[in-house]
Amino acid sequence: MAINFPIVTTFDDKAIKKADDAFTKLGKTFIGLFSVQKVYAFGKASVQAFAQSQKEAQLLATQLNAVNLGFASPYLNDFIDKLALATGKTGGELTSAFVALSQATGDATTAQKILTTALDVSLGTGKDLQTVANALQRAYKGETTALAKLRIGYTTAELKGKKFDDVLADLQKRFSGAASDAVDTFAGKMARLNEAVDQAKEKLGEGLVKGLEDSKISIEELQQKIIDTGEALGQLSADVVKFVDKTIAAFDRLANSAPVKFLAKLIELLGRYVLEPIVMGGGFGGSFNAGDAKRAMDASRTANEQNRAALRAQNALTKAESKAAAAKLAATKKQADAEKKKNRENAILNDLQKRFDMERIQIQAALGGKINEVERLRLELMQAILDEDVKRAIILEGQLIKAESAAAELALLLDSLDELVGDPFADWPATIARIQTLLKQLNIKIPIETLFAEKGLKLDQEKMTVTKLERMDVNANNVYVNGMLNGVVTNPVMPGTSDGKALGDLPPNWESIPVIAAAVNAAADADALAAESAAALALLEAEAAAAALAQYEADQALKALFAQLGLDEFGNPINVIVNVEGSIIGEGDLVEKITDEIYRIQKTGKRITLSAIGI
Amino acid sequence: MPVEVKGVVEARKILRKLSPGILKEYNAQIAAPLKEIARDAKSMTPDTFSGLSNFNYPGYDRKSAIQGRRPFPSFVPTVVRRGLTYSLAKTRANRSGWVALVSMLNKSAAGAIVETAGRRNPSGYSGSRSKNPHAGKQFIDAMNNQVGTLKQTGQTAKTQGRLMGAALVENQGRAQTVILRVLDQVAKTANEKIARLPRGN
Numbered sequence: 001m002a003i004n005f006p007i008v009t010t011f012d013d014k015a016i017k018k019a020d021d022a023f024t025k026l027g028k029t030f031i032g033l034f035s036v037q038k039v040y041a042f043g044k045a046s047v048q049a050f051a052q053s054q055k056e057a058q059l060l061a062t063q064l065n066a067v068n069l070g071f072a073s074p075y076l077n078d079f080i081d082k083l084a085l086a087t088g089k090t091g092g093e094l095t096s097a098f099v100a101l102s103q104a105t106g107d108a109t110t111a112q113k114i115l116t117t118a119l120d121v122s123l124g125t126g127k128d129l130q131t132v133a134n135a136l137q138r139a140y141k142g143e144t145t146a147l148a149k150l151r152i153g154y155t156t157a158e159l160k161g162k163k164f165d166d167v168l169a170d171l172q173k174r175f176s177g178a179a180s181d182a183v184d185t186f187a188g189k190m191a192r193l194n195e196a197v198d199q200a201k202e203k204l205g206e207g208l209v210k211g212l213e214d215s216k217i218s219i220e221e222l223q224q225k226i227i228d229t230g231e232a233l234g235q236l237s238a239d240v241v242k243f244v245d246k247t248i249a250a251f252d253r254l255a256n257s258a259p260v261k262f263l264a265k266l267i268e269l270l271g272r273y274v275l276e277p278i279v280m281g282g283g284f285g286g287s288f289n290a291g292d293a294k295r296a297m298d299a300s301r302t303a304n305e306q307n308r309a310a311l312r313a314q315n316a317l318t319k320a321e322s323k324a325a326a327a328k329l330a331a332t333k334k335q336a337d338a339e340k341k342k343n344r345e346n347a348i349l350n351d352l353q354k355r356f357d358m359e360r361i362q363i364q365a366a367l368g369g370k371i372n373e374v375e376r377l378r379l380e381l382m383q384a385i386l387d388e389d390v391k392r393a394i395i396l397e398g399q400l401i402k403a404e405s406a407a408a409e410l411a412l413l414l415d416s417l418d419e420l421v422g423d424p425f426a427d428w429p430a431t432i433a434r435i436q437t438l439l440k441q442l443n444i445k446i447p448i449e450t451l452f453a454e455k456g457l458k459l460d461q462e463k464m465t466v467t468k469l470e471r472m473d474v475n476a477n478n479v480y481v482n483g484m485l486n487g488v489v490t491n492p493v494m495p496g497t498s499d500g501k502a503l504g505d506l507p508p509n510w511e512s513i514p515v516i517a518a519a520v521n522a523a524a525d526a527d528a529l530a531a532e533s534a535a536a537l538a539l540l541e542a543e544a545a546a547a548a549l550a551q552y553e554a555d556q557a558l559k560a561l562f563a564q565l566g567l568d569e570f571g572n573p574i575n576v577i578v579n580v581e582g583s584i585i586g587e588g589d590l591v592e593k594i595t596d597e598i599y600r601i602q603k604t605g606k607r608i609t610l611s612a613i614g615i
Numbered sequence: 616m617p618v619e620v621k622g623v624v625e626a627r628k629i630l631r632k633l634s635p636g637i638l639k640e641y642n643a644q645i646a647a648p649l650k651e652i653a654r655d656a657k658s659m660t661p662d663t664f665s666g667l668s669n670f671n672y673p674g675y676d677r678k679s680a681i682q683g684r685r686p687f688p689s690f691v692p693t694v695v696r697r698g699l700t701y702s703l704a705k706t707r708a709n710r711s712g713w714v715a716l717v718s719m720l721n722k723s724a725a726g727a728i729v730e731t732a733g734r735r736n737p738s739g740y741s742g743s744r745s746k747n748p749h750a751g752k753q754f755i756d757a758m759n760n761q762v763g764t765l766k767q768t769g770q771t772a773k774t775q776g777r778l779m780g781a782a783l784v785e786n787q788g789r790a791q792t793v794i795l796r797v798l799d800q801v802a803k804t805a806n807e808k809i810a811r812l813p814r815g816n
């Protein structure tokens with residue numbers, strides 16, 4: 001069920017009118033019942049109702065006697081009355097149903113139980129109580145066809161396989177509460193009220209009959225009295241009619257008499273000439289002449305014209321207000337349009353400004369260069385931060401984290417290459433494939449062989465093998481590998497050539513060709529000799545450098561000694577010339593003067609050197 | 616607090632027959648402020664309730680412990696937000712004969728719980744015989760803390776609400792003013808239409 005918050009409501013009196021009508025009818029019924037005209041009819045109906053109830057009670061007693069249940073008759077009457085009040089079914093219907101059931105069961109309690117169920121089924125399905133009771137009665141006896149014909153969810157085949165108690169229990173379960181639901185409706189309540197009225201009638205009839213019996217009047221006397229009463233009533237009615245006729249005739253005569261006619265004329269004149277001016281605002285001061293009447297009419301016309309003028313003014317005002325509102329709306333719209341235009345222009349200017357932002361220019365330039373994936377992502381992230389594009393920044397940050405982890409993995413793999421070389425179980429194909437994938441992912445253009453060579457390894461991608469290099473030559477433009485691997489010269493070079501120019505391809509089985517073998521060996525010897533010479537040269541240079549270092553240390557020690565002895569750097573004694581203004585009498589005065597001067601120089605922050613001029 | 620108007624039902628009926636286009640336009644004008652209230656209510660709906668794991672949607676439909684009964688509804692924010700809407704349809708008269716012409720609705724079951732929890736017992740049911748008798752209070756406290764306290768739109772406790780109720784309170788009757796103006800216009804237009812009808816109709 002939805003939760004409802006009403007905002008605007010209205011009052012719908014349709015239902016209330018309906019209920020009001022129903023109660024009015026009910027009220028009318030009671031009023032009718034107890035009105036003077038209906039007392040006689042009600043009394044007669046009450047007596048009839050009493051007679052009917054007595055007949056029903058008698059029928060019930062007879063039927064109960066037939067099944068040896070006559071002793072329970074008063075209690076069952078009471079039960080049926082209460083049931084009638086509770087359900088709105090008439091006592092006759094209930095009695096018939098109960099009689100039918102008690103005939104079948106021969107037991108008042110069982111009959112009561114089945115009757116209650118029959119009532120539930122009847123009120124739950126809308127079928128006649130007697131029909132349901134008959135069907136149940138037959139079912140009790142084993143004839144289930146009637147119950148199946150009720151179409152309340154059972155087939156004949158189903159019922160044949162079931163005991164009556166089971167069927168009854170099932171019906172009780174299915175239709176339990178149907179009666180209470182039905183009687184709780186408006187129609188049910190009205191039926192119950194009607195039943196109460198009927199029972200009241202019965203009681204009234206009972207009281208009336210009992211009262212007559214108690215008065216010891218014989219039936220003949222009673223008949224005569226009733227006839228007499230009828231005659232008296234008839235006489236009274238005739239008298240009343242005569243009186244009414246006479247009264248009407250008298251009124252007619254009175255109306256046609258001259259004084260009354262004069263009076264009527266007077267009233268008419270009063271109305272026209274006295275009351276009308278008063279109503280129109282003339283007051284009591286007016287006279288009965290036609291001039292006053294005309295004035296009154298003029299005043300009325302003027303008032304009408306004034307009203308019309310006021311209405312016209314109001315309409316003009318409303319029109320002016322709506323015009324002003326439209327103008328205001330147009331102004332607001334214009335302002336909003338101007339605001340929009342300004343915002344659009346600002347956006348264009350911002351875009352242009354962004355193009356001339358130095359930081360952005362630098363990032364843009366960097367992005368145009370040769371960069372790897374991590375660098376690209378960092379630059380783009382910076383750009384996104386500058387643009388305050390949070391969404392893009394978040395995406396780029398995620399990508400950067402991914403790329404950095406890939407870079408870290410690549411670095412780890414390259415570091416571990418040294419260890420893998422010595423490992424016979426190393427999975428080189430997988431390692432190489434992973435490195436290649438990472439290089440591609442990170443957009444790193446360095447060849448994989450170069451990376452291996454930097455680690456002192458040689459990669460053979462065809463065989464998927466990695467071996468250690470004995471030496472390598474590196475120049476600024478490229479990295480390449482040569483040398484003898486595993487004691488075999490695979491690609492010999494000319495000794496002493498720094499550009500790595502190869503001798504060229506050797507024919508197969510060159511070792512067996514003496515000339516080539518000799519040449520190759522000679523080249524190897526020359527290479528070894530050159531290496532030895534270079535080593536000797538390096539040794540000589542190292543010895544010379546050590547000697548130079550020792551000399552420098554000795555010079556520094558000598559200088560320190562001269563300084564301690566107060567000599568100059570070449571060991572000569574130092575002469576200090578002091579020029580002093582004023583008179584110096586003794587050695588003490590000179591020392592004092594020099595000391596003061598030194599302090600003064602120190603205060604200025606200058607260095608005191610021997611060549612400095614103090615004063 | 617709802618406002619009573621008279622004759623709108625009849626005026627609407629007349630316009631529906633004579634010029635449905637105009638009625639549609641008026642309905643759109645009435646709907647505009649209502650949509651605003653519904654949007655406010657939707658914005659108050661949280662994505663999840665922390666500390667109420669059994670109320671949050673677990674990713675599958677829960678089953679009731681009692682066979683044949685529907686389970687306690689799970690809080691699915693999209694469903695709850697979808698249920699926060701409005702209606703221009705006339706409701707059935709209540710026992711006193713009052714009919715709502717314009718209403719704000721909270722249709723979903725979970726939304727109704729969030730909307731009304733704590734209306735009757737603001738501190739949980741004191742007579743609880745549950746193993747966790749304070750569960751009710753905890754639930755209501757979580758609602759109060761994470762959505763907001765109950766706001767009263769009318770005079771009775773039945774007019775309290777946490778989502779739509781709060782949105783209505785925040786709106787402070789602005790929507791009502793607009794709607795009444797439009798309804799006034801509806802009545803005027805209907806009268807004009809009747810006046811223009813040829814005699815005898």
